[in-house]
Amino acid sequence: MAEFPIVSESPLLTFPDAVASPPGSPDEGLPWHYGDPLGEQRAAITSVAVVDRSNRFVIAIPGDERLSWLHTISSQHVQALPDGTSAENLSLDLNGRIEHHFVQTDLDGVTWIDTEHDRGPDLLGFLAKMVFWAKAEPRDGNELAVLTLLGPDAGSAPVLAALGLEALPTEAYAAVALPGGGFVRRMPWPTEHSYDLLVPREKLAETFTALTAAGARAAGIWAFEALRVADARPRVGLDTDDRTIPHEARWIGSPAEAGAVHLDKGCYRGQETVARVHNLGKPPRHLVLLHLDGSADGRPEPGEAITAGGRSVGRLGTVVDHYELGPIALALVKRNIAPDTSLVVGPCAAAIDPDSVPADDTVQAGRLAVDRLRGR
Template sequence: MSSVVAPSPILQFPGAVAGLPESPDSAVAWHYGDPLGEQRAAVERVAVVDRSHRFVISMTGKERLTWLHTISSQHIAQLGDGQSAENLDLDLNGRVLNHFVLTDLDGTVWIDTEADRGPGLLDFLQKMVFWADAKPVAAPDYAVLSLLGPGVADLATETLGIAALPDIYAAVPLPGGGFLRRMPWPTHDSFDLIVPRDQLADWWTRLRAAGVEAAGMWTFEALRVAAVRPRIGLDTDDRTIPHEVNWIGGPAEFGAVHLEKGCYRGQETVARVHNLGKPPRHLVLLHLDGSADGRPAPGDAVTAGGRAVGVLGTVIDHYEFGPIALALIKRNIPADTALEAGPCAASIDPDSIPAHDEPQAGRLAIDKLRGR
């Protein structure tokens, strides 16, 4: 996955170190000289992360929500003004093609997604409009910043110009254009600023002047991994289905796939796994041996006794946990299995393993028919 946008103007600010050229975050700062300290600031105080390489789409039209509801996995037909949700675009086999966040505000749906996925998602949306009153277009004039930390509450009135912070998945307009949206991850205190791109440097300067600390994408990624939130293209592959990566659920469950909505592409697989089966793999958090000579890379095999049992996603250094990673692991691998990832010994964080023992409606019905 590589960036397809121009370098951010924030890279010109003192201390900014860009992501590696082959990184999906090469267009923005990876850190500002103290990556672990920046993570601590984002958890304990308040930090701003430049995520202006996100691809932004705007959509107007009276049927923007009802139409998008029919072609995507989330229940958004009655999404209220100023409300947001996470959503997926699936293929016919229920495999994840795109993950995006959407907000409906003042007659416009705003969508942001990964830089390299954005053009394809926009092309799909435009091809599927047909006769619907919905007009999806690229919105390169808007950019994303993220505010992280409990200190965001102190910024509301004077710095952000809003009366109060919104609830999770809610959004409020900002003076001068754009909006502030609250997210449930990567930390409890996570907010996105979607602002006019020509105001990006001004917002950065204003926030820094208010005492907000600069943090790079290293911080955002480390906190995301610790929260076991996948990033499409890094923690997913071309076989990934939503059940494998914790994307099941409506907005109230912080998910991207609502299980009680009408037909959409890929729904058959979602329903079959939910009602009759279990996912073949699941996303887990791995703790890596920091004393090893070298680190594994995304895409490396995770092995147990020399046998491949999974694949690595994001690998990152966390300010408290040390080296950690996300991995898609076969569902039947016990949490205490000794694993290896590249040159490192690895262990599964048992708290990251999702439960798969809930009663399945389809299985219960079959058992009832069979007299069990």
């Protein structure tokens, strides 16, 4: 099992019924649930819930050239990102393998980035080293902390009043400033109604209290993770390994496509691998949703090998219990494994959700050109 550094305990662990995340989990230090984990998930789908994600590492980047500079060293097209909008982005190594996934929001002359807590310091260090002469000043931005509102009632009058807003952003990745500092942005996942709140860290408990008083259900990180897994959204370091490339993790696409890798932009580190796979090849693995046998004695651990007929065919990622689907997981499996293949991981039998298998029948433009040259 992967090991994750312990982060400072959230002040919300002192709230009534808060149960801490399991020791050694990637979200140790956050509330895991508040006594009814499956009910909390249901509220996030049917009404409104608020989740503490304050372990996200936040980076602030002021400077007149922040966007053009980020554009040259990351995978997304962000050179002309309008004020009050966001995008998902990746930092790749020279071989096109994923090192960092982050969400960036540009607002009032500052780009705010939030990423995994255990990878944030490395990302900040990389950005600082890559500035050279650009007018950009990456710094620790952890004066802001992340909460997430989920559910169709997130825009109700009491919740809006608690936030001091007249309305929430209506377009995916749009962001507006909060009166007390920070901002709210709309996300296209893990549900249809998802909003990240980046609030002053010293106001984290105050904001959470105001939202729950306004009718939002207090939900633990378990709820967010279950919905994320059901939506097949990977998490770097948990659902990926040091060989994972963007095509395997479903991160290809512009912001309009809820992707993190734009296929029509200039050079960046790792671009050769992205272009080669897109134009000529297929990724060796793809991300799928697994259904696990709930009657098994125990649950498998992230990072365990997935086998078929005793042969390793993949790697297990996040494992979580969903309020409707039961025990589910994300997994990177070999592309040639048929969806109806009987799988085993740890103590559990497992089955691929066929609806989660990416379409793989498109012939790439580069492959068509090669075939024409060869007279095929």
